[in-house]
Amino acid sequence: MPQAQVSMDVREVGPNVRIIDIRGEITAFSEDILAAAHEEASRAGVKAVILNFEGLEYMNSSGIGLLVTTLIRAQRAGHKLLAFGLSDHYRQIFSLTRLDDAIPLYADEPASVAAV
């Protein structure tokens, strides 16, 4: 099976708010990395997890599916899932797949943190 071409780092940006910095590609092969990053970001009563897509280079339909399963995990854990840094292209894809109905999108990090 091909290797995932992505890195995801978790950082804390406020009380109970964590950001996952995504760099590279989101495909089916990113599943374990995204699940591990989300689990790390979800620890200790987090209120919101924010996905930073500024470093996103490529995403296919399996990648969109991974975001849905991440959203369901967030709902189950009782915290919000937000996102920022999407290019116009990926904003269109969020709109086409109606993912933006459920994951609020923001222009940048300060706007997303302020919205928590």
Next chain:
Amino acid sequence: MTEPRDKDSWAAPVDKLHVGEVPPGAVNLNIEGRKLTGPLQGFGQMWQKTYRVGVGDVPPQKVIETWKSEYDRFWPPSNRFYAPITGIKPGEVGVINAKQGPVRLSTGVLVLYVDDTSFAYVTPQGHPFAGWITFSAYEGGAGTVAQVQLLIRANDPIYETGFMLGGSNTEDKMWQYTLHALAEYFGATGEVETVKVKVDRRRQWSRFGNLRHNSMIRTWIRKPFGWGEKPSS
């Protein structure tokens, strides 16, 4: 900023579906003007279903090229998929005519995504399930693997009941048949592996009203005596 390399792989945003030229024989109902429904817009429990089979030493690109160009060939005989006249390309709409016992269903899909090693469909309102189906091929340890992965919810309470009463197993058989036929085409005979994960056990009661779009009911109202005869002829 450089353009993402998946730019041409995705369908352009659409508010409502529009069916282009329909292949002869296709019964085109319940697609025109419908909105798309992803797994977040459906009613029932959310499932991720993955079916995969080894197809031998065929390059993944060749598997996908064949699958796209002869998609209907690999479906069970009771169902027909009328690919867009222009082929399976992002933004095109395919027509589905399915028959299960006395029940007939006319619906469709939008081609959401296409690249060299995968393509994906998204369903419209009224389809039995709301979600995405991704077809892909990749190099596994012992040759190329062809895979179908669904991320879906039943679109409304009637479909959800149907899935619980055997519809889900019927769907499994359909994709297992498809992959078996695909593998056979390439001279492989492996077993189809099936993995089902319940992603979300909750039902979305706020989506109860999806019932009004139910394509099975609407097909029956429009074509109570079937569609002439077998749409496959």
